[in-house]
Amino acid sequence: MHPQPEELALIARASAGDRAALGELYQRYVAEIYRYMLYRTGEPMAAEDVTAEVFASMITSIARYEPRGVPFRAWLFRIARARLADHWRSYERHAGRQVLLSEALASVLAGDAPEYHDYTPLVQALAYLTELEREVVLLRFAGGLSNEEIAGVVGSNVNAVKGRLHRALKKLRRILENRAAQDEE
């Protein structure tokens, strides 16, 4: 998926230092990046902080963005992964690289979730996936990236991403069904 001409023009203006264009790009992508960070860090405050880091990097390095390289959304998510790694490094939470259902996250989800969905088992099920499986699932469903964009972000190919996503979905299906069965019993 390549950027639309309108977005390319916006990026060009932002690269030239146009604050309004930067703000528009921010509004366009902040929700996706924030969601990804929310499910990756499990802490709304940390998600806000790391999201701010991502957009600070966007402001300082957008002039180096090459439209003919990866799509802009994938470029942003590459930055997001790098800032997330910095976040984990600084907090020495290497062992905790999984979706944690903190009380703060639970309240955020409860506040925004439709009534007929229970987020808790879903977010907890994500914690059983491997790091790479969780990564592609969250990039796909929280970040809204296409398989091609995910491949660009994680440095893989589309078929590998599709395969990983399929395995992750099957694993989630089993975990969720298992949990539902336990709840019934």
Place this chain on the structure above:
Amino acid sequence: MWRWLLPRGEEDEALDAVRARLATLSQVQPDAAARDRIWQQAQVKAVQAAQPAPRRRPRWSWRTGLLTALLVITLLGFGSGAYAAGRSLPGEPFYGVKREVEALWLTVTPAPQQGEAQLRLLERRATEVEILLYEGRPIPAEVLAELESMLALVAEDPAALGLTRGRALPYVERLRVRFLGLSLNYPEVRSLGRLLAASSYARDTLWGP
């Protein structure tokens, strides 16, 4: 009881259901206040990142410390060795080093200053004699011979050392006065008479017509 394996159609339906549940993850949005907070924070961080980072003080590692300690020990070793050599007297272990350093110094001294350099070394030999006498030690014969021969050379052929008579005379006169004083202070040291005689001869020769 949940099922591990499903017929293909059912499997696809089950995965679609998971997809549908996962799709709800995208319904979470930062509210307007959070969006403003994040944007403000991002702009501040961007400004901070654009500013040059303050120069960090170099980290003091154990390796740096070890190298510094080795350097200090080496320099102290060389320094104290040089100091000891510089103050050594004839017959002492470091005296040979002192003479080698002097020879090196003479080698690198430009030709026009060679004569004066020789005369300064002559004065240094006189100082060594003075210290030996003060400490009640004998004056080695080779030191006496060196002083006598150098004084004779200065007196008879100052040009061989690149000196004029007028340039050599003050040095020789200073040496004569020192040896005279030592002769008076140490009348029992007969060799001082030889040094006084050699310096007087040199002074008279340079002073002469």
